[in-house]
Amino acid sequence: MDMWSWICELPNSDEWAESDSPLVFQLAIEEDAKHNTQKSILLKAERTSGSNTETLVTFSVCLEGFYYPSHNPHKTLWVSDPCPLSADKPFLPLLLQLLQDIIARAPFTYDNTCPRSQLQKLKPEPVSWILDSHSPESFSTFFNLIFLCRLFWLCISDAPAEAGYLYMESLLGPNLSVLSTSKHVLRTFLTSIGVDGELCFMRTLGYMLAKWLILKGAAVVGKSQSLTKNNLRLGFSYATESHGFWSLKGYAPVLSMTRIGGSDHDQSPQYPVLEAKDFVLTYALAHQQLEALIQLEYTAEFHEGFIQVTARVDNLRFHVSKLGFGTNDNGDYDEERHFPSKIRVWVGPEIGATYVAGLSLGRSTDNPEREVETQKVVKGNFGKSKSSSLPRLKATARTSTRKTMKNWRWEQDAEGNAAVFEAVLYDNTSGDEVVTWKPGMVGGDLKTKNGSFRKRYSGASRAFNKTGNVVFARDQHGEEVVWRLSKDMEGSVLKWRIGGKVWLSYWPCNVQSSHIETRCVDWCDEVDLPLIPPGK
Numbered sequence: 270m271d272m273w274s275w276i277c278e279l280p281n282s283d284e285w286a287e288s289d290s291p292l293v294f295q296l297a298i299e300e301d302a303k304h305n306t307q308k309s310i311l312l313k314a315e316r317t318s319g320s321n322t323e324t325l326v327t328f329s330v331c332l333e334g335f336y337y338p339s340h341n342p343h344k345t346l347w348v349s350d351p352c353p354l355s356a357d358k359p360f361l362p363l364l365l366q367l368l369q370d371i372i373a374r375a376p377f378t379y380d381n382t383c384p385r386s387q388l389q390k391l392k393p394e395p396v397s398w399i400l401d402s403h404s405p406e407s408f409s410t411f412f413n414l415i416f417l418c419r420l421f422w423l424c425i426s427d428a429p430a431e432a433g434y435l436y437m438e439s440l441l442g443p444n445l446s447v448l449s450t451s452k453h454v455l456r457t458f459l460t461s462i463g464v465d466g467e468l469c470f471m472r473t474l475g476y477m478l479a480k481w482l483i484l485k486g487a488a489v490v491g492k493s494q495s496l497t498k499n500n501l502r503l504g505f506s507y508a509t510e511s512h513g514f515w516s517l518k519g520y521a522p523v524l525s526m527t528r529i530g531g532s533d534h535d536q537s538p539q540y541p542v543l544e545a546k547d548f549v550l551t552y553a554l555a556h557q558q559l560e561a562l563i564q565l566e567y568t569a570e571f572h573e574g575f576i577q578v579t580a581r582v583d584n585l586r587f588h589v590s591k592l593g594f595g596t597n598d599n600g601d602y603d604e605e606r607h608f609p610s611k612i613r614v615w616v617g618p619e620i621g622a623t624y625v626a627g628l629s630l631g632r633s634t635d636n637p638e639r640e641v642e643t644q645k646v647v648k649g650n651f652g653k654s655k656s657s658s659l660p661r662l663k664a665t666a667r668t669s670t671r672k673t674m675k676n677w678r679w680e681q682d683a684e685g686n687a688a689v690f691e692a693v694l695y696d697n698t699s700g701d702e703v704v705t706w707k708p709g710m711v712g713g714d715l716k717t718k719n720g721s722f723r724k725r726y727s728g729a730s731r732a733f734n735k736t737g738n739v740v741f742a743r744d745q746h747g748e749e750v751v752w753r754l755s756k757d758m759e760g761s762v763l764k765w766r767i768g769g770k771v772w773l774s775y776w777p778c779n780v781q782s783s784h785i786e787t788r789c790v791d792w793c794d795e796v797d798l799p800l801i802p803p804g805k
Contacts, residue, residue, distance in 0.1 A: 270296070270444055272312065272416055273409040276360055279314055279326060285354075291315040291329075296420070297439040299431075308334040310424070310435060317351060325351035328363060330420065335429045346423045358400055364412070365396055367419045368470075374422055375469035376476050376592045395461035403454055411454035414447045421477045441481055448505060456507040468560075471505070471520045475558035476592040478503045482524035483555050504559075508767050508794035514583065515616065517563040517767050519792045522592075523607055524555050526773065526788035547784045553602040554775060559790065560588040563614050563769045566743075571802050575626065575756055578798065580616055581749035582690055585741040587612065587771060604779055608725070608732075609739045610694045610703040610787065611772035617687030617752075619764050619795070624755040625686045631748030632681040676732035679746045687766065688750040692741065694732060704772050704787055725778060758800050768793035 275294050279285070294312040311331045316324065328349040336342050352362050369391050400408065417440065424436035448455075459467040482503070504521030566583040569576060587609045618625050675695075682689040694703045725731055733739055770791035775784070 270413055270440075271409055273405065273412040276314070276328075276363075277405060279354075281324075281354060285316045285324070285326075289316060297435050299435050299439070306334050308332075308431060308435060310420075310432065310440070324354045326354055326359075327351050330423055332428060332432055335432050344428075346427050347419075358397060361393065361397055361400065364400070364415070365391060365393055367415050368396065370422075371415065371418045371473050372466055372469040375472045376590075376594055391462060391466065395458075399454065399458055399461065402457070407451075407454055410447045410451040411458070413444060414451050414455065417441060417444060417447070418474060418477060421480075425480070437481055437484055441477070442485075445481075445503065448503060452505070452507070455505070459507070460509060467518075471560070472558065472590060472592060474505075475520060475522050475590070476556070479522045479524060479556055479558070479592055482522060483552070486524065504790055504792070506792035506794060508796045510796040510798070513566060513568065515565045515567055515580070515765070515767050515796045517561075517769055517792060517794060517796075519559070519561040519563075519769065519771075519790070521559045521790040523557045523559065523589075523773065523788060526559070526790040528786060528788050529772075547782055550602050550605060550780065550782055550784060553605060554607065556592045557607055558590045558592055559607075559771060559773060560590050561769065561771055561792075562586040563767070565614075565616055565767070567798070569798070569800055571759065576754040576758060576800055578752045578754060579749050580688065581631070581743060582614070582741065582746045583743050585612065585614065585692075586738070587740075588736075588738045589773065601780060605775075605777070606737050607773040607775045607788070608737055609771060610774040611789075612692040612739075612741075613770040614690045614768070615684065615687045616765065616767045617685070619766055620685075622686065622763075624758050624763075626753040626755065628683055628686050628688060629751040630681045630683060630688060631750050632679070632746075634680065677741075677745075681748065681750065686752065690746065692746070703774055703776075706774070706776065706785065706787075725776075754800070759802065761800055763798040763800060764795045765798040766793065767796050 272294060279292065291313040292315075294314075296310040296312055298307055298309040300307055309332075311333060313329045313331055315327050315329070317327050318325065329345050330347040332344045332346060334342055336344060350362050350366055352359050372391065399411075403411075420436060420440065425433045459470070462470075503525040504519060506517060506519035508515065508517045510516075562584065564582075564584040564586075565580050567578065567580040569578050589606050589608065591606065617628070678693050678695060680691045680693070682691065695701065696703060725733065725737075768791065770789060772787055772789045774787045777784070
């Protein structure tokens with residue numbers, strides 16, 4: 270599917286007469302043997318006239334054959350704004366319209382009564398710059414992704430069910446690779462439009478992928494495609510360096526994450542086989558997306574014989590977003606959500622780097638002390654009792670132990686020259702690591718109404734904020750790590766690695782269910798480390 274090349278090769282104003290028939294790009298087609306007809310989804314380009322005889326082209330998405338035996342077998346789902354062929358960037362209005370439509374349809378999050386999607390208006394300058402800074406070949410895959418996102422809403426919401434099925438089976442499934450092949454252009458686009466537009470766009474994309482994964486798990490679409498781990502890695506991440514920060518942003522629909530543990534009756538590693546009563550619950554859980562920000566602060570100091578690079582955690586934010594369109598889409602299951610249970614972040618030089626002389630960690634392995642308090646009380650009466658000539662004596666002894674335990678335990682480690690920051694969630698009543706939970710564990714009985722981590726988003730000792738998310742700032746884990754580099758690296762810009770692995774777990778919160786699971790996703794990318802002394 271190469272729509273952008275087809276659009277760019279449309280005839281110019283001198284070659285295209287207004288009386289000519291619309292040019293057609295066939296997006297998908299399905300043979301209907303029962304009625305000896307074809308069903309197809311088409312993109313049409315039609316020449317129109319503007320003021321002062323300006324040549325314009327208008328695009329439309331049309332369905333054919335879906336309304337048989339209706340007298341109107343052709344239906345237009347969408348019509349673009351006119352694009353002036355004589356302009357320097359004639360198809361910039363088309364691209365802006367597609368992007369604005371996608372952002373405007375972003376799913377709400379929690380009780381957001383004024384969604385950002387209603388406030389976010391794209392400016393043409395960043396999108397125009399993306400057109401200028403990328404070749405038509407690299408931009409083509411990005412345009413395909415944009416068009417697939419816009420076409421999703423048309424085929425799912427505004428068309429017959431057969432058109433939605435054809436879109437999922439013949440368009441979205443075979444072209445999901447555009448998410449990875451367009452990564453460079455998509456990264457540039459997200460950083461240029463700002464964080465509000467980025468969230469709206471990625472939640473729309475996450476909703477589309479979640480729907481496809483649900484249908485794929487039910488074997489409705491993608492029957493010819495294997496359910497392999499690599500096939501399901503539909504998340505997106507990118508890393509940046511600016512203003513003394515290394516940042517990694519990651520997005521992953523929950524169903525695209527690798528499933529590493531769950532209830533005994535869940536057989537598939539990706540799609541559990543559930544009891545009928547749990548289908549509504551898992552359907553609600555499938556409409557969730559992990560949104561992560563890993564932000565590290567770094568400095569470079571130049572000494573006489575070496576360069577010292579220091580890094581520490583500035584902000585780690587992990588948000589489980591609900592991809593829905595109302596505050597109570599799923600009834601009693603609306604408040605059920607996955608929660609982060611283990612987080613692993615690493616940063617360091619590229620593999621094989623010989624310019625690093627050493628790495629110093631900033632935190633020792635935690636070896637907490639246990640305070641034991643012993644109290645003995647002796648009471649006695651040395652007088653004789655009336656019934657005995659022996660003295661009366663009474664003694665008591667009391668022993669108590671105090672142990673303070675936090676929900677999150679922080680550790681540092683090293684893998685070669687890469688520093689590792691790790692946070693693990695524990696049950697502060699039983700001491701069990703949450704990511705290893707199984708039904709029937711001590712303190713985690715599913716049949717116990719007040720079992721571990723039920724009502725986990727309320728109470729003073731909760732491990733999450735009230736929306737079920739986790740934020741770690743430098744006051745939580747501010748110990749720095751230090752690398753010493755060769756002085757020969759001064760004046761260069763090195764490639765540094767940054768990555769993260771996040772485990773999400775689910776445990777019933779407000780409902781009675783036997784469904785539990787843990788999933789994980791990992792990201793890795795490169796960032797710049799400029800080693801340029803001040804003033805040079």
